[in-house]
Amino acid sequence: MARIGVFVCHCGTNIAGTVDVKYVAEEVAKEKGVLISRDYKYMCSAPGQNIIKDYIRLYKLDRVVVASCSPLLHERTFQNTVKEEGLNPYLMEMANIREQCSWVHKDRVEATQKAIELIKMAIAKVRMNEPLYPKRLSIKRQALVIGGGISGIQAALDIAMVGHPVILVERSPSIGGRMAQFDKTFPTLDCAACILTPKMVDVRSHPLIRILTYAEVESVQGYVGNFEVKIRQKARSVDMSKCTGCGECLQKCPVRVESEFDLGLGKRGAIYIPFPQAVPNVPVIDREHCRYFTQGKCKVCQRVCPGEAIDYEQEDQIITEKVGAIVVATGFDLSEPTEYSEYGGGRYKDVISGLQFERMINAAGPTEGHLKRPSDGREPKTIVFIQCVGSRDESLGRPYCSKMCCMYTAKHAILTKEHNPDAQVYVFYIDIRAAGKNYEEFVRRAIEQYGAVYLRGRVSRILEKDGKLIVRGADTLVHGQVEIEADMVVLATALVARKDAVHLAQMLGIPYDQNHFFTELHPKLAPVENVTSGIYLTGACQAPKDIPDSVASASGASVKVCALFATEELIADPITAQLNPALCSLCKVCQEICPFGAIKEEEVTKPDGQVVKQMRVIEGVCHGCGLCVSSCRPGALTLQGFTDQQIVAEINTLASSF
Amino acid sequence: MANQVIENLSDLISLLTELFRNGRLTSFLGYQKGTVKFKSSPLIASRAEDLAALNLDDFLHYNLTFYLKEIKGKVGLLVKGCDSRSLISLIKEGQVQKEDLYIIGIPCPGQIDVKKIAFSMGCDPEDLEDITRSEEDGVIVRFRQQVQRLTKEQALLDKCLACFYPQPLLYDVLLQGDYLPPVPPKLRGEDETARKSAAEKWAYWSAQFARCLRCYACRNICPACFCPRCVVEENMPEWISPVPTLGDNFVFHLMRLMHVAGTCTSCGECERVCPVEIPLMKLNEKMAADLKELFAFEPGVDLEKPLPFRTYRQEDPNEFIK
Amino acid sequence: MTENAQKGKTWEPRVLAFLCRWCSYAGADLTGSSRLNYPANVRILRVPCSGRVDPLFILKALRSGLDGVLVSGCHPGDCHYTAGNYHARRKFIILSRLLEYVGLDPRRVQFSWVSAAEGDKFAQVVREVVADVKELGPNELFRIPEFAPE
Numbered sequence A: 001m002a003r004i005g006v007f008v009c010h011c012g013t014n015i016a017g018t019v020d021v022k023y024v025a026e027e028v029a030k031e032k033g034v035l036i037s038r039d040y041k042y043m044c045s046a047p048g049q050n051i052i053k054d055y056i057r058l059y060k061l062d063r064v065v066v067a068s069c070s071p072l073l074h075e076r077t078f079q080n081t082v083k084e085e086g087l088n089p090y091l092m093e094m095a096n097i098r099e100q101c102s103w104v105h106k107d108r109v110e111a112t113q114k115a116i117e118l119i120k121m122a123i124a125k126v127r128m129n130e131p132l133y134p135k136r137l138s139i140k141r142q143a144l145v146i147g148g149g150i151s152g153i154q155a156a157l158d159i160a161m162v163g164h165p166v167i168l169v170e171r172s173p174s175i176g177g178r179m180a181q182f183d184k185t186f187p188t189l190d191c192a193a194c195i196l197t198p199k200m201v202d203v204r205s206h207p208l209i210r211i212l213t214y215a216e217v218e219s220v221q222g223y224v225g226n227f228e229v230k231i232r233q234k235a236r237s238v239d240m241s242k243c244t245g246c247g248e249c250l251q252k253c254p255v256r257v258e259s260e261f262d263l264g265l266g267k268r269g270a271i272y273i274p275f276p277q278a279v280p281n282v283p284v285i286d287r288e289h290c291r292y293f294t295q296g297k298c299k300v301c302q303r304v305c306p307g308e309a310i311d312y313e314q315e316d317q318i319i320t321e322k323v324g325a326i327v328v329a330t331g332f333d334l335s336e337p338t339e340y341s342e343y344g345g346g347r348y349k350d351v352i353s354g355l356q357f358e359r360m361i362n363a364a365g366p367t368e369g370h371l372k373r374p375s376d377g378r379e380p381k382t383i384v385f386i387q388c389v390g391s392r393d394e395s396l397g398r399p400y401c402s403k404m405c406c407m408y409t410a411k412h413a414i415l416t417k418e419h420n421p422d423a424q425v426y427v428f429y430i431d432i433r434a435a436g437k438n439y440e441e442f443v444r445r446a447i448e449q450y451g452a453v454y455l456r457g458r459v460s461r462i463l464e465k466d467g468k469l470i471v472r473g474a475d476t477l478v479h480g481q482v483e484i485e486a487d488m489v490v491l492a493t494a495l496v497a498r499k500d501a502v503h504l505a506q507m508l509g510i511p512y513d514q515n516h517f518f519t520e521l522h523p524k525l526a527p528v529e530n531v532t533s534g535i536y537l538t539g540a541c542q543a544p545k546d547i548p549d550s551v552a553s554a555s556g557a558s559v560k561v562c563a564l565f566a567t568e569e570l571i572a573d574p575i576t577a578q579l580n581p582a583l584c585s586l587c588k589v590c591q592e593i594c595p596f597g598a599i600k601e602e603e604v605t606k607p608d609g610q611v612v613k614q615m616r617v618i619e620g621v622c623h624g625c626g627l628c629v630s631s632c633r634p635g636a637l638t639l640q641g642f643t644d645q646q647i648v649a650e651i652n653t654l655a656s657s658f
Numbered sequence B: 001m002a003n004q005v006i007e008n009l010s011d012l013i014s015l016l017t018e019l020f021r022n023g024r025l026t027s028f029l030g031y032q033k034g035t036v037k038f039k040s041s042p043l044i045a046s047r048a049e050d051l052a053a054l055n056l057d058d059f060l061h062y063n064l065t066f067y068l069k070e071i072k073g074k075v076g077l078l079v080k081g082c083d084s085r086s087l088i089s090l091i092k093e094g095q096v097q098k099e100d101l102y103i104i105g106i107p108c109p110g111q112i113d114v115k116k117i118a119f120s121m122g123c124d125p126e127d128l129e130d131i132t133r134s135e136e137d138g139v140i141v142r143f144r145q146q147v148q149r150l151t152k153e154q155a156l157l158d159k160c161l162a163c164f165y166p167q168p169l170l171y172d173v174l175l176q177g178d179y180l181p182p183v184p185p186k187l188r189g190e191d192e193t194a195r196k197s198a199a200e201k202w203a204y205w206s207a208q209f210a211r212c213l214r215c216y217a218c219r220n221i222c223p224a225c226f227c228p229r230c231v232v233e234e235n236m237p238e239w240i241s242p243v244p245t246l247g248d249n250f251v252f253h254l255m256r257l258m259h260v261a262g263t264c265t266s267c268g269e270c271e272r273v274c275p276v277e278i279p280l281m282k283l284n285e286k287m288a289a290d291l292k293e294l295f296a297f298e299p300g301v302d303l304e305k306p307l308p309f310r311t312y313r314q315e316d317p318n319e320f321i322k
Numbered sequence C: 001m002t003e004n005a006q007k008g009k010t011w012e013p014r015v016l017a018f019l020c021r022w023c024s025y026a027g028a029d030l031t032g033s034s035r036l037n038y039p040a041n042v043r044i045l046r047v048p049c050s051g052r053v054d055p056l057f058i059l060k061a062l063r064s065g066l067d068g069v070l071v072s073g074c075h076p077g078d079c080h081y082t083a084g085n086y087h088a089r090r091k092f093i094i095l096s097r098l099l100e101y102v103g104l105d106p107r108r109v110q111f112s113w114v115s116a117a118e119g120d121k122f123a124q125v126v127r128e129v130v131a132d133v134k135e136l137g138p139n140e141l142f143r144i145p146e147f148a149p150e
Helices: A021-028 A046-059 A071-084 A098-102 A108-127 A150-162 A177-181 A192-205 A248-252 A291-295 A300-304 A354-361 A405-419 A439-449 A501-508 A547-566 A589-593 A627-631 A644-656 B009-021 B048-053 B064-069 B081-092 B114-120 B158-162 B198-210 B217-221 B246-260 B269-273 B280-295 C002-007 C024-033 C055-063 C084-101 C119-136
Strands: A004-009 A034-040 A063-068 A092-096 A135-137 A143-146 A166-170 A209-213 A215-223 A226-233 A317-323 A325-328 A332-334 A351-353 A382-389 A424-429 A453-456 A459-465 A468-475 A480-486 A488-493 A495-497 A535-537 A570-572 A577-579 A599-605 A611-617 A637-639 B027-033 B040-045 B075-079 B101-105 B128-133 B139-143 B146-150 B173-175 C015-020 C042-047 C068-073 C109-113
Touching (some): A004 A021, A063 A071, A092 A108, A098 A108, A098 C024, A108 A644, A108 C042, A150 A166, A150 A177, A150 A209, A150 A325, A150 A547, A166 A215, A215 A317, A248 A300, A354 A405, A382 A468, A453 A468, A577 A611, A627 A637, A644 C042, B027 B064, B040 B048, B075 B081, B246 B280, B246 C055, B280 C084, C024 C042, C024 C068, C024 C119, C042 C119, C109 C119
Parallel strands (some): A004 A034, A063 A092, A143 A325, A382 A424, A424 A453, C015 C068
Antiparallel strands (some): A135 A570, A468 A480
């Protein structure tokens, strides 16, 4: 028989001004099992809490109801109060008679009556409460960072600096990401490779960081502190322990195919490293284009390799690792320049994307830093840059702003002018978004110091005529049209999520938005965390981001990882589902419906030796939403803290309080 | 699926006998002559010797898949087209593994509805002397020395008039025969009750559910009802009382509908076995129509398509929500 | 009912609202913090997620004599548990249509998506639901008199 104590708070006049709290305390005292029921001015204050503790002790209460403000505000407070007096904190329920009663109703009689009914509901529920004990889980203090771009690199360095081992997985043959493709970075015009490569070297030489390039995460099981990941190390066809990085094979390979790194502006061999400062400096063989793999011929690389490092027999390897936290740093893709057919992207050779321009102007790039028209190799004298090509466009389903393009276009304008002061540079823009530190000043420099002509308006068409590109657009500030004969047009395409972002999100069990960017825990207050504990987001995979923000978010995510690793044990929230196999029909709706994959089928040996299949809830993964419970038809699943019995008790009590 | 076709009943029995002998089967579900006129009984054979009772006639009403809830092991069974949909549902609900089954599809010219015939002739089913199919369409009934010809519409189960799947969708072998619908299938169309006012609908369904005895025959015979303990028997909390009050009867039927939604294939057994003739198929068809309209889902047809409440689409209907 | 009848009061609808802890319950709290007003007819029952709301709860609430039910959760895509409201949405529309088919006015059982920032929307939803249920009158349907306290 429950021994219930009810404590009704005045909250000054916040509640007592509208609700007759003394009368309420008297009325609810009549409920079955209520031993004491009293009111007090401020239940959450120290004296108020002491009253609760005293009464628990005096009356040997085993259930407590606090009728006051919202549990979202003070549930923890009163849970701690009862815990201090030795009562399990989950044997306390609250009735919200302030935010959802006294503050929203004016009529004293109605509000009082409602308060009584709400407390009766809480009493009915608390009678059914069971003590709950948080599970303690161990933590594997090793982190996985998916993605070797600048944010992944920063995260790996930060976590390793605190002393935890990190596995850095990168899908391409080298770490470095997008930044390795850039020439210079805004607003300082630092050489991208010069500031990136030291960090890449730090990663390579750090004893706690294990780099796996040309590798992809294949599966993720488990839960925070206890993930089991399978990583596919693809076959490079080169033995990393023997390769000296001499580069002979790269010189001698007879194959020439388009280089992905140079976005089609340059070529590479079938055996290649993506760029000279690659980390690791070990080539891979592209088996789809290698003459040995496609025709059984050649093998020149093997012949010239002084270290005998070429291994055509090499196979993919699956590496299984246990990690306690995962940092997602998978970056972004860019939209296709072909999306607006009126701009001729893909049709006219001299209409290129922003990143292609970046490769072109990079001294280490396919044109050795010279601006050359892809059509005839001549130097372009007049270049038109168009911003917002693919961003801020509802008709493409892409209403968002890609954040970086205004800045990198200004940078391209400046670099063009530095390269050739006589070049004519035009920039078509809708708005200029230069909100970062020194960003506005940077754009001003492009216009005022370097003479780039900024035209506020959209381009309607680009036509090719006699080897020139005729760009027709609007200049809204003069209410007129412009027509420019350009030698080259650069389109600032949109930053988009990776093509397989959804696949990765589903593998990790994390949410994503309609643009396929991964969703953060809270857009304002938790931008690097995730609904799924143990998984953190950094860089552009979460939303368009430039380098400083990517680095900041990487450090932010790292500290969250380190904070996780700093706790001795994980305390799992005990509001979790429980399954009674005796009532289970193994229909598996729970397994299919759980958003977190917290319910699994397993084989169990019964005392009589029989092996049977049973469903089990993995408490560490269960988030306590109760979706499985409402889907379980025989009622084999319950949600501790929100059981069917508790909820039906509340419904019945309310219904009978006529 | 195999192309094997079994010519006749005795070939079938030989095949099944062999399957029993070589251990491929441990049980077989079929039909045998009933002890009552115009009614076949289910046959549950656990040895080859039991197969001698196998008999196929015009009264193969039972949906044998419902026994799969109890009878495990390697089970052979006969399925009509409609039964095969229940089979697919049960496989999707994880209640039976296809590999454990040996499925024999049987042709079905529509099963004869004795109650319907008797009602239209104004007599009791016991008064009917003979019912046989005629070579031309239809059914010949002998009653008090008279001979009456009835059309298929007048003689067959209502569900057979809406047969869209005369050939089993899942089988290992087929029994020889025409796998065609008995009549061009027509859904019963928009139920006329749906067009009435709320008060009229409530009056109609109150009248129906007032008769409910809560015998649970509908639930017991339903292949989609396989829970080890049914929600009606749960007493912590108690959802409905065992007493057949009108209010609780409503809740029982609505609860059951929500629980079998997506798995119920409108096989009609529930309505057939209801002792007080509640038109349960109206509710089943309403559910099936809604699932089709809202989620493009048809129960018991596609083994791969996820059950409607196990999945969702971002574009699911949302206008009904404020 | 007896008490009210004795006091000569007119009938007031009693509406039970299932609110999800992360969005709608927080939104209802915001309504309070903002000191907005809504009719006192609604009683709130907190659940972790709208996906926790079993259609049986709704049937139970109607059967026990409550006049109306509101279920409110996070907007699609915002569910704290990623997918609870999506699954709930499917069950709710099927239940709603079923209730309508047997003669229950669908205005007795209503659904809403209210975010933690939509304190004013919650108040508006409550006003609308209470007004609808008031117009429909007492729930005599499920609450068959045999067990009603008199």
